[in-house]
Amino acid sequence: MEFELADNLSKKLQININNIVREYWEMFILDGLYSSVLGISLIFKGGTALRLIYNSPRFSEDLDFSLLSKIKFNDFKKIMENIISKQPELSIKEIYSKKNTYFTLIKFKQEYLSRTLSVKIEISKRKLSFKENIDFKLSTASSPTTNLKPLLKVLTLERLFKEKLDALSSRKKARDLFDIWFIGQLLKKEISLPKIKLRKMDIKQELNRFLPKNYQPVIPELIKLCKE
Numbered sequence: 383m384e385f386e387l388a389d390n391l392s393k394k395l396q397i398n399i400n401n402i403v404r405e406y407w408e409m410f411i412l413d414g415l416y417s418s419v420l421g422i423s424l425i426f427k428g429g430t431a432l433r434l435i436y437n438s439p440r441f442s443e444d445l446d447f448s449l450l451s452k453i454k455f456n457d458f459k460k461i462m463e464n465i466i467s468k469q470p471e472l473s474i475k476e477i478y479s480k481k482n483t484y485f486t487l488i489k490f491k492q493e494y495l496s497r498t499l500s501v502k503i504e505i506s507k508r509k510l511s512f513k514e515n516i517d518f519k520l521s522t523a524s525s526p527t528t529n530l531k532p533l534l535k536v537l538t539l540e541r542l543f544k545e546k547l548d549a550l551s552s553r554k555k556a557r558d559l560f561d562i563w564f565i566g567q568l569l570k571k572e573i574s575l576p577k578i579k580l581r582k583m584d585i586k587q588e589l590n591r592f593l594p595k596n597y598q599p600v601i602p603e604l605i606k607l608c609k610e
Contacts, residue, residue, distance in 0.1 A: 383407075383527065385494045391526055396595040400499055401441035406527040407472065407490050408445055408501055409434070413532040414465035420458065423451045424505070425518045426536040427545060429561050434523040435536045438564050439597045440557065440589075447505045450512060450535070455479040458505065462486050475500065482507050517541045539565055551576040556588040559604050573607065580608050 383406040392399040408430060415421060428446030432438040459477055466472045466488065476487040484505040491498050512518050519538055522531045537545065543565045550558040559580065566573045582605050589601050 383492060385492075387527070388492075388494070395526070397441060397593075398591070400495065401592065402527060403490070403492055403495060404443060404499055404501060405433075405441060405525050407488070408442075409523065409525050409528045409530050409532070410469070411445060411465060411488065411501060411503070412523055412534065413530045414468075415461070416532045416534045418461045418465075420453055420461055421534070423449055423453050424535065425450060425512060426523070426534050427542060429557055431536050432542065432561055432564065434525055435521050436539060436542075436565075436568065438561065439594055440560055440564070441592045442557070443500070444502045444504065447503075448510060448512070448537075449505060449507060452507075453484075453505075455484060458484050462488075462503075512541075539569055543569065543571070547576065550578060554578050554580055556580060556585040556604070557592060559585065559608060560589055560593070560600070563600070563604055563607065575607065578608070 383403050388399050388402045391402045395402070412426070415424060425448045426435070427448055428442070428444060429438070429440060430442040430445055433440060433442055462474065462477060466474055471490050471492060473489045474486060475489045476485065478485055484507065486503040488501045488503065489498050490501070517538060518535050518541065520533065521536050522533050524531050543562065546558050546561045546565065549555070550562060562573060562575070565571070585605055585608070586601055590598060
């Protein structure tokens, strides 16, 4: 990604340049996956889906998917290797199959960044029921970092809301707290959170990394919401 574009977007969106460059490569990887034979089987989800499909202000460092139909690990591996081979800035740090997940860690370098960064890709192998237009729909991803607009299957806001509530209960991350608040705003839902403990400092640290400065005033509200 050209430094001038990354720097201008960083200033315009009031976010660290690392998030801008990561999103550029997330879009590149998404476009490669949904242009491949795997695209028909993948349902995009998680915080990055909220940002690239539903215009959440929160930046993210993961690409998360569920499966409509089974895919073979070797096919996934070959396609990821093919996508990465097209760009010298990218490299595969890890790629393997776990019990319930296909996992890849992609490293990327830009000469103007102070360090090597990464994008984590996880494809859940869990057998779940998905109904078109109820649980998922077709949409286009978009980002100010690139002209790419991959057509993809993505979870609906209602299904994302449910999954985010489950995620907050299990992993207790501030990013899930913000995502629940954001979806609640879009759906005009009253938010009832599961009983969890999140430290004020942890909420601030995580959301300061991923939220533009003009959205950081919501952080105290989320801290209050978490304590109710």
